[in-house]
Amino acid sequence: xxxxxxxxxxxxxxxxxxxxxxxxxxxxxxxxxxxxxxxxxxxxxxxxxxxxxxxxxxxxxxxxxxxxxxxxxxxxxxxxxxxxxxxxxxxxxxxxxxxxxxxxxxxxxxxxxxxxxxxxxxxxxxxxxxxxxxxxxxxxxxxxxxxxxxxxxxxxxxxxxxxxxxxxxxxxxxxxxxxxxxxxxxxxxxxxxxxxxxxxxxxxxxxxxxxxxxxxxxxxxxxxxxxxxxxxxxxxxxxxxxxxxxxxxxxxxxxxxxxxxxxxxxxxxxxxxxxxxxxxxxxxxxxxxxxxxxxxxxxxxxxxxxxxxxxxxxxxxxxxxxxxxxxxxxxxxxxxxxxxxxxxxxxxxxxxxxxxxxxxxxxxxxxxxxxxxxxxxxxxxxxxxxxxxxxxxxxxxxxxxxxxxxxxxxxxxxxxxxxxxxxxxxxxxxxxxxxxxxxxxxxxxxxxxxxxxxxxxxxxxxxxxxxxxxxxxxxxxxxxxxxxxxxxxxxxxxxxxxxxxxxxxxxxxxxxxxxxxxxxxxxxxxxxxxxxxxxxxxxxxxxxxxxxxxxxxxxxxxxxxxxxxxxxxxxxxxxxxxxxxxxxxxxxxxxxxxxxxxxxxxxxxxxxxxxxxxxxxxxxxxxxxxxxx
Numbered sequence: 047x048x049x050x051x052x053x054x055x056x057x058x059x060x061x062x063x064x065x066x067x068x069x070x071x072x073x074x075x076x077x078x079x080x081x082x083x084x085x086x087x088x089x090x091x092x093x094x095x096x097x098x099x100x101x102x103x104x105x106x107x108x109x110x111x112x113x114x115x116x117x118x119x120x121x122x123x124x125x126x127x128x129x130x131x132x133x134x135x136x137x138x139x140x141x142x143x144x145x146x147x148x149x150x151x152x153x154x155x156x157x158x159x160x161x162x163x164x165x166x167x168x169x170x171x172x173x174x175x176x177x178x179x180x181x182x183x184x185x186x187x188x189x190x191x192x193x194x195x196x197x198x199x200x201x202x203x204x205x206x207x208x209x210x211x212x213x214x215x216x217x218x219x220x221x222x223x224x225x226x227x228x229x230x231x232x233x234x235x236x237x238x239x240x241x242x243x244x245x246x247x248x249x250x251x252x253x254x255x256x257x258x259x260x261x262x263x264x265x266x267x268x269x270x271x272x273x274x275x276x277x278x279x280x281x282x283x284x285x286x287x288x289x290x291x292x293x294x295x296x297x298x299x300x301x302x303x304x305x306x307x308x309x310x311x312x313x314x315x316x317x318x319x320x321x322x323x324x325x326x327x328x329x330x331x332x333x334x335x336x337x338x339x340x341x342x343x344x345x346x347x348x349x350x351x352x353x354x355x356x357x358x359x360x361x362x363x364x365x366x367x368x369x370x371x372x373x374x375x376x377x378x379x380x381x382x383x384x385x386x387x388x389x390x391x392x393x394x395x396x397x398x399x400x401x402x403x404x405x406x407x408x409x410x411x412x413x414x415x416x417x418x419x420x421x422x423x424x425x426x427x428x429x430x431x432x433x434x435x436x437x438x439x440x441x442x443x444x445x446x447x448x449x450x451x452x453x454x455x456x457x458x459x460x461x462x463x464x465x466x467x468x469x470x471x472x473x474x475x476x477x478x479x480x481x482x483x484x485x486x487x488x489x490x491x492x493x494x495x496x497x498x499x500x501x502x503x504x505x506x507x508x509x510x511x512x513x514x515x516x517x518x519x520x521x522x523x524x525x526x527x528x529x530x531x532x533x534x535x536x537x538x539x540x541x542x543x544x545x546x547x548x549x550x551x552x553x554x555x556x557x558x559x560x561x562x563x564x565x566x567x568x569x570x571x572x573x574x575x576x577x578x579x580x581x582x583x584x585x586x587x588x589x590x591x592x593x594x595x596x597x598x599x600x601x602x603x604x605x606x607x608x609x610x611x612x613x614x615x616x617x618x619x620x621x622x623x624x625x626x627x628x629x630x631x632x633x634x635x636x637x638x639x640x641x642x643x644x645x646x647x648x649x650x651x652x653x654x655x656x657x658x659x660x661x662x663x664x665x666x667x668x669x670x671x672x673x674x675x
Contacts, residue, residue: 054108054109054110054111055108055109055111056106056107056108056109057106057107057109058104058105058106058107059085059104059105059106059107060097060102060104061077061078061081061092061102061103061104061105062077062078062081062102062103063100063101063102063103064094064101064102064103065101067081067092067094067103074089074092078092078103081103081105082105085105085107087105087107091105091106092104092105093105093106114155115155115158115160118153118155118160118162119160119161119162120162122153122160122162122169123162123163123164126162126164127142127164129144131143131144131145133145135147138165138166139166140165140166142164142165142166144165148164148165148167149167149174150167150170150172150173150174151164151167151168151169151170152169152170152171152172152173152186152192153169154171154186154188154189154192156188156189157187157188159171171185171186171187172184172185172186173186173192173195175199176199176200176201176242176243176292176293177293178293179199199243200243200294201242201243202242202243202244203242205238205239208238208241208242208244209234209235209238211244212234212237212238212241212244212246212290213229213234215244215245215246215290216229216234216246216274216288216290217229218246219246219247219248219288220274220276220286220288222248223248223276223284223286224278225276225277225278225284225286226277226278226279226281228275228277228281229274230268230274233268233272233274236272237272237290240272240290240292241290241291241292242292243292243293243294244290244291244292245290245291245292245293245294245295245298246288246289246290246291247288247289247290247291247298247301247302247305248286248287248288248302249273249286249287249288249289249302249305249306249309250285250286250287250306251285251286251287251306251309251310251313252285252310252313253285255285255313255317256283256285258313258316258317258320259320259400259401259404260282260283261397261400261401261404262316262320262390262394262397262400262401263275263283263313263316264283265394265396265397266309266312266313266316266394267287267309269394269396270312271287271289271305271308271309271312272289272290273287273288273289273305273309274287274288274289274290275287276288287305287309289301289302289305315393316390316393319388319389319390319393320389320390322389323388323389323390323401323405324405324408327409327410328381328384328385328402328405328406328408328409328411329380329381329384329409331384331385331387331388332348332351332380332381332384333348334387335347335348335351335383335384335386335387336348336349337387338386338387341452341453341456341458341467343456343501343502344452344453344456344500344501344502345501347383347386348383349501350383350448351379351380351382351383351384353448353496353499353500354379354382354383354441354444354445354448355376355379355380356499357379357444357447357448357495357496357499358375358376358379358440358441358444359376360495361440361443361444361492361495362375362376362440364487364491365436365439365440365443365485365487366436367436367437367440370414371414371435371436371437374412374414374415374418374437375418375436375437375440375441377411377412377415378415378418378419378422378437378438378441379440379441379444381402381406381411381415381419382402382418382419382422382441382445384402384405385397385398385399385401385402385405385419386398388401388405398423399419399420399421399422399423399424400420402416402419402420403416403417403419403420404416406419414435414437415437417434417435417437417438418433418435418437418438418440418441419438419441420438421433421434421435421437421438421439421441421442422438422441422442422445423442424438424442424475424479425474425475425478425479426471426475427471428474428478428523428527429527432478432479432482432483433479433482433483439479439483439485442475442476442479443476443479443480443492444496445472446472446473446475446476447476447492447493447495447496448496448499448500449467449469449472450469450472450473450476450493450496450512450515450516451493451496451497451500451504451508451509451512452496452500452504453467453469454504454508454509454511454512454515455497455500455502455503455504455505455508455509456502457508459511459512459515460515469515470519473515473516473518473519474519474522474523476489476516476519476546477516477519477520477523477546478523480546480547481523481546481547481550483547484547484551485547486545486547486548487545487546487547488544488545489513489516489544489545489546490509490513490544493509493512493513494509497509513543513544517539517543517544520539520543520546520549521535521536521539521543524539524549524550524553528550528553530553530554530557531557531560533671533672533673534553534556534557534560534672535553536668536671537556537667537668537669537670537671537672538552538553538556538618538666538667540667540668540671541616541663541664541665541666541667541668542616542665542666542667545616548615548616549616551616551617551618552616552617552618552666552667555617555618555619556618556667559618559622560672566674567629568622568625568626568629569669569672569674569675570674571628571629571632571633572625572632572659572660572663572669573669573670573675574632574636575632575656575657575659575660576656576660576669576670576675578641578653578656579653579656579657579660580660580670582653582657585654585657586650586651586653586654586657587650587654588602588651588654588655588658589647589651590602592647592648592651593651594639594643594648595638595639596638597631597634597635597637597638597639598635598639598651598652598655600631600634600635601628601631601632601634601635601655601659602655604627604628604631605628605655605658605659605662607624607627607628608624608625608627608628608662609624609658609662611623611624615665616665616666617666618666618667621662621663621666621667624662625662625663628659628662632659635655639652641653641656
């Protein structure tokens with residue numbers, strides 16, 4: 047609750063260093079005078095205090111409190127004006143942009159009105175009822191009275207309460223026709239923000255429309271009408287939908303009938319588009335891709351699809367695809383973008399891939415080719431399914447490598463929130479696919495293959511920046527979706543960021559090691575070797591002839607054993623199994639010898655031993671990134 051008055055405040059403000067604020071004679075300089083003027087003070091009001099080890103000029107600034115209504119009057123106007131929408135409209139002389147016309151403003155602090163202005167209106171204590179409800183206007187005396195008035199109207203102000211009510215009502219309507227309650231969470235969130243007094247209703251459509259692909263029907267229902275599709279226990283679509291109106295249960299039959307007429311027309315349009323597309327084979331659509339620009343420096347979508355085909359041909363042997371898998375991948379690469387110029391996808395772009403699979407099947411293509419056309423778009427978003435068959439995986443990787451390498455070469459790297467070519471999604475999809483398949487693959491190699499096919503030069507710098515961009519998406523994935531510790535992730539990515547699947551395994555393994563009770567003995571032993579050698583220039587050779595102490599010979603033998611141990615590339619587990627026997631030897635070495643000995647050859651020899659210990663982790667992780675190093 048806000049207090050009736052903003053309290054008076056005193057705050058200490060730090061200014062320039064005293065050495066710049068006063069000259070040798072103790073007179074104030076322009077720096078001091080400017081600081082004082084900026085705070086509305088006299089130079090005489092300034093003081094010199096020691097802060098963070100240095101002397102600075104400071105001023106005590108006194109801010110007089112103002113009534114809360116006065117403060118909120120400005121704050122609320124700024125707050126409402128700061129709200130941004132993807133699509134906004136302007137509707138009156140105020141020329142203010144908002145998502146919808148603003149008809150009234152209500153703002154109260156206790157019983158007092160906060161009369162802020164926005165869009166040509168002044169806030170008061172009057173609100174309005176839902177349309178067709180009386181009274182049309184309601185005078186609100188207090189905040190509590192506002193909530194009572196809304197409750198009397200059936201309006202659910204709390205978004206979580208409203209969301210739960212929508213979910214319960216929709217599920218009830220689905221059960222009424224023997225369906226399995228399945229609610230799309232994203233659609234539920236969207237509908238929740240479209241209504242105030244939710245009332246679910248059941249609608250139906252002609253069963254003959256079920257001959258159309260389920261993806262088409264569902265997309266039409268969800269995208270155009272915000273309806274919830276109805277499915278049976280097996281996931282098969284039923285000839286019903288559930289809508290949510292804003293209002294009560296009166297005349298729901300009329301509402302349902304009106305919505306049924308709309309969906310009937312939508313489905314008829316979809317049927318027409320599909321019938322038109324099926325008059326031709328999918329391959330017949332390819333020439334029209336030449337009229338669709340991908341990016342002006344990178345050519346058309348036809349140029350892109352041909353590049354994808356060539357990249358897939360090179361990826362096949364690298365990713366273990368042979369025989370029918372390689373053939374299916376090449377054929378799918380040839381056709382993967384053809385559905386983009388189909389009537390149905392032009393009407394609803396979200397159906398890309400789904401329609402390609404459907405049209406490929408009707409064109410006589412092999413099932414694995416049709417499935418690969420669909421799967422090459424997977425995953426479409428974080429948490430989405432990934433390709434289940436290798437051909438789809440290969441085409442999807444080739445598509446993303448071409449997109450990323452090409453756009454970075456063209457100087458089109460994403461900046462800030464701008465990402466018109468969805469490169470973040472492409473990079474995340476690439477990472478997710480390789481991790482899902484647990485497939486060791488060097489992303490640098492994929493980018494190089496794609497760069498070789500581009501119509502413009504991809505400089506080493508652009509490929510380096512592209513790799514860093516992909517590694518950044520991998521880092522976000524491991525932190526946000528997998529929930530690993532930031533220091534563990536950073537340590538592994540410093541050494542294995544180019545191999546998403548290997549990095550994921552290493553992060554998982556290292557997370558287990560840092561949680562061990564003996565970790566405080568493992569990391570310090572390695573860290574001592576790194577800290578003493580990391581500032582040294584060059585590599586020091588180890589010559590056993592210069593060993594002056596038994597501890598040096600013992601450490602040398604332990605290092606040789608660790609180096610000779612069989613280890614998989616990048617394996618955290620194999621590294622630690624080889625390193626654990628070296629730990630007590632390292633500790634004895636530091637107890638027995640002075641590393642920075644006066645004699646140069648002895649000192650170099652000892653530094654060389656420690657460099658060999660540090661090198662054991664190369665390609666595994668940069669343990670210096672870990673907490674406690």
